[in-house]
Amino acid sequence: MNKDQVVGKIKDLAGEAQAGVGKAINSPSQVAKGKALEAEGEIQKKAGDVKEAVKDAADAAKKRL
Numbered sequence: 001m002n003k004d005q006v007v008g009k010i011k012d013l014a015g016e017a018q019a020g021v022g023k024a025i026n027s028p029s030q031v032a033k034g035k036a037l038e039a040e041g042e043i044q045k046k047a048g049d050v051k052e053a054v055k056d057a058a059d060a061a062k063k064r065l
Contacts, residue, residue, distance in 0.1 A: 002055075004048030011041030 015038030022030025 002048050002052055004044050004051060006048075008041045008043070008045030008048055011044060012038050013041070015039070015041055 015034045015036070017034070018037060019031045019034025022028070022032075022034055
């Protein structure tokens with residue numbers, strides 16, 4: 001697990017929470033901000049997943065040499 005995966009998950013969860021609070025207090029702007037943060041977190045997690053896959057592939061290639 002790398003930094004991008006961890007930070008992405010944190011942003012995703014924070015966004016979910018912010019959107020939930022926005023719904024509870026009937027604040028469309030807070031819901032939108034929460035959804036945006038959630039999307040940002042998802043993107044960062046995916047970037048972390050790609051980095052991890054590349055690292056794993058590089059490690060596997062090194063072992064074959």
